[in-house]
Amino acid sequence: MIAEHIPDLDLITSCAERQDSVFSRASPWTKLILLILIVLTITLTSNLFILSALYALILLCCIAAGLPMKKIIAWYAMPVIFVLSLVGILVWTEPGVPLFTIPLGVFDLTLTDQGVILVVTLLIKALISVTFSLFFLMTTKYAHFSAMVSRLFPSPLDQVFLLAYRFLFLTLAMAASLLKAVRSRGGGLIRSIQVQGRLFAGIFGLVFIRSFERAERVEKAMVARGYNGSLSANTKIPGPGIAGYFLICAGCSAVLLILWISPHAAGWW
Amino acid sequence: MAHIHLEDGAFSLTWVLVWWLLALVCIGIALWILRSKGHKDTGRITIAAFVTATAFALFQVNIPLFGGVHLNLTPLVGILAGPVLGSLVVLVINILSAAIGHGGWGLVGANVLVNLAEVLVAWAVFRGSHTFIPDLFSRAGIATFAGLFCGNLIMIGIILISGVQGVTQSPGQVLAGLSLIVAVNMGVAVIEAIISGLIVRYIGNARPDLLGEQKQ
Numbered sequence: 001m002i003a004e005h006i007p008d009l010d011l012i013t014s015c016a017e018r019q020d021s022v023f024s025r026a027s028p029w030t031k032l033i034l035l036i037l038i039v040l041t042i043t044l045t046s047n048l049f050i051l052s053a054l055y056a057l058i059l060l061c062c063i064a065a066g067l068p069m070k071k072i073i074a075w076y077a078m079p080v081i082f083v084l085s086l087v088g089i090l091v092w093t094e095p096g097v098p099l100f101t102i103p104l105g106v107f108d109l110t111l112t113d114q115g116v117i118l119v120v121t122l123l124i125k126a127l128i129s130v131t132f133s134l135f136f137l138m139t140t141k142y143a144h145f146s147a148m149v150s151r152l153f154p155s156p157l158d159q160v161f162l163l164a165y166r167f168l169f170l171t172l173a174m175a176a177s178l179l180k181a182v183r184s185r186g187g188g189l190i191r192s193i194q195v196q197g198r199l200f201a202g203i204f205g206l207v208f209i210r211s212f213e214r215a216e217r218v219e220k221a222m223v224a225r226g227y228n229g230s231l232s233a234n235t236k237i238p239g240p241g242i243a244g245y246f247l248i249c250a251g252c253s254a255v256l257l258i259l260w261i262s263p264h265a266a267g268w269w
Numbered sequence: 270m271a272h273i274h275l276e277d278g279a280f281s282l283t284w285v286l287v288w289w290l291l292a293l294v295c296i297g298i299a300l301w302i303l304r305s306k307g308h309k310d311t312g313r314i315t316i317a318a319f320v321t322a323t324a325f326a327l328f329q330v331n332i333p334l335f336g337g338v339h340l341n342l343t344p345l346v347g348i349l350a351g352p353v354l355g356s357l358v359v360l361v362i363n364i365l366s367a368a369i370g371h372g373g374w375g376l377v378g379a380n381v382l383v384n385l386a387e388v389l390v391a392w393a394v395f396r397g398s399h400t401f402i403p404d405l406f407s408r409a410g411i412a413t414f415a416g417l418f419c420g421n422l423i424m425i426g427i428i429l430i431s432g433v434q435g436v437t438q439s440p441g442q443v444l445a446g447l448s449l450i451v452a453v454n455m456g457v458a459v460i461e462a463i464i465s466g467l468i469v470r471y472i473g474n475a476r477p478d479l480l481g482e483q484k485q
Binding site: 094 | 275280285310315323326342349360361367443447467475
């Protein structure tokens with residue numbers, strides 16, 4: 001693991017492979033369609049009650065699936081910072097009941113109740129999307145995931161995706177071991193910008209060079225075994241069951257209902 | 270790094286679909302160029318996969334400068350992989366990023382367009398200035414900064430055109446707010462340009478063939 005606040009792909013894959021909950025046995029297609037429906041829902045509605053209920057439901061699913069909730073909450077750091085860094089600037093001067101004002105001489109910055117609601121709404125939307133994405137990854141086996149990539153993406157994009165997903169673990173391990181080696185020699189200490197810049201550029205450059213060399217070796221080994229640019233994943237992906245179809249129908253109905261109630265939410269004019 | 274750090278639900282459905290469609294058209298063109306060569310170049314596919322994995326893995330490294338900086342390395346992807354393979358690399362990186370909460374699924378299309386601008390501009394500046402800027406560090410640094418600058422312009426354009434759902438500020442007010450983010454982004458772009466310059470010089474010394482250069 002390289003950073004605490006960034007999702008650990010090894011842990012995610014480990015959960016996906018070791019899990020034996022009802023969610024990991026569910027069809028990956030059902031989970032993918034539900035992910036799309038959830039993204040559509042949070043794009044179409046800003047109703048806090050609907051969003052809170054959806055978030056609570058996803059959290060319950062994560063807990064029921066036995067996922068490491070402390071880790072998932074720690075991984076929220078990045079999306080939360082992203083929302084706050086941009087929307088935190090745009091919420092000022094929103095119309096509504098003023099909560100407090102910061103005088104800046106030339107102009108005043110006023111935060112209103114609507115501004116706070118806007119931040120909360122966008123935060124919940126972000127957390128819904130991130131949590132369900134992690135839930136999907138942590139309950140879907142690698143073989144099923146790669147088979148889905150193979151079926152969904154055109155060639156050679158599927159090849160790049162499949163190989164990149166496999167190489168990612170090797171590269172992460174390589175980068176982590178290089179960083180560990182540097183830290184063990186005192187490389188983590190804060191020094192001048194020039195020294196620090198050169199040090200990390202050297203690490204990054206070395207990772208790139210090693211990756212290229214490994215790519216050349218892997219390619220030769222694969223071609224020797226008959227690889228001709230088509231690596232197909234033949235794993236059978238289980239289709240949705242009755243409960244899966246019911247969930248998909250319910251999700252589609254909910255999205256259509258939201259669209260019917262508030263057609264302007266789609267941004268059509 | 271120039272990236273639309275907005276999560277799902279920020280853009281309306283119309284704009285989510287518009288940016289996704291534009292991004293898919295760009296990716297479609299890249300795929301058409303690759304397929305038009307007739308045979309599958311296994312070497313280029315493998316290298317593209319490794320560049321994807323490396324760029325995504327290195328994005329996760331926190332560089333202890335100015336309190337911690339993450340680099341997205343898309344201009345470096347453009348310099349190393351070129352615009353065609355680079356297009357595929359940025360799509361895969363953005364999908365993997367969305368999966369771990371770095372930008373929303375609906376924003377993948379917009380982010381691909383921003384990153385494509387970075388890849389294209391960095392590649393064009395790096396290759397185009399070969400004759401009058403022979404020094405690899407300077408050339409890669411300038412190319413990276415130019416790429417990130419253009420990426421930032423595209424990012425502002427996309428946000429101004431799409432608007433953020435729920436924000437009632439006028440375009441002028443939004444632009445003023447975004448200017449602050451652009452200023453921070455360009456500060457990070459200077460760091461990324463220096464580090465990318467150093468990386469390219471390091472690669473140029475060890476493996477100049479990877480850059481299409483002769484050993485100096």
